[in-house]
Amino acid sequence: MPAPKSxxxxxxxxxxxxxxxxxxxxxxxxxxxxxxxxxxLKRMLEQRREQGATIIEELDGIFDEIxxxxxxxxxxAIEGLIEDINxxxxxxxxxxxxxxxxLASMQKxxxxxxxxxxxxxxxxRLIGETRTVQLMERLLEEGKQDDREMTELAENEVNRTMLSxxxxx
Numbered sequence: 001m002p003a004p005k006s007x008x009x010x011x012x013x014x015x016x017x018x019x020x021x022x023x024x025x026x027x028x029x030x031x032x033x034x035x036x037x038x039x040x041l042k043r044m045l046e047q048r049r050e051q052g053a054t055i056i057e058e059l060d061g062i063f064d065e066i067x068x069x070x071x072x073x074x075x076x077a078i079e080g081l082i083e084d085i086n087x088x089x090x091x092x093x094x095x096x097x098x099x100x101x102x103l104a105s106m107q108k109x110x111x112x113x114x115x116x117x118x119x120x121x122x123x124x125r126l127i128g129e130t131r132t133v134q135l136m137e138r139l140l141e142e143g144k145q146d147d148r149e150m151t152e153l154a155e156n157e158v159n160r161t162m163l164s165x166x167x168x169x
Contacts, residue, residue, distance in 0.1 A: 020075035
C-alpha cells in the first residue's frame, strides 16, 4: 500500500480497513454462531452480520462517489481478533464457557470497530466528507448500543451460566 500523502489518503486507508474488517467478520460470524448455545447471542451475531453487509454496501457507495480505488488489504487487527476467537473454539469444550468467551471476544471486535468508526468520522469532519461523517457517526452510535447490549447479555445471562461449570471438569 502506498504511503499516505494527505488527510484524504489517511481517511481512505481507514475506510478500506473498516471495509476489510467487515468482510472478514461476515465470513467468520456464521462459523462462530454454530459454536454457541445462547440464542440471544446467536441473534446478536446474526444482527451484526447483517449490519456488516450493509456497511460494506455503504462503503462501496462512498468509494464510488469519491472515485477511490476499492483495493482492500486484509485488516490485520481483525484477523488477529478472529484468530484469537478460533483458538478458543479449539481449546474450550464446555458450551457455557465458550459462550462467555465468545461474547467477550465479540465485544473486543466491537470496540475495535467503535475506535475505527470514530477515527474515520473525525477525519471526515476535518476534510469535509459529509457522507462519510454521517455514516461513521451512525455506525458509532449503533456500535455503542451493540456494546451495551452485549454487556447486558454477559451480566444477566451468559456469564451467570458460566458459574455452573465445575472447576474440576
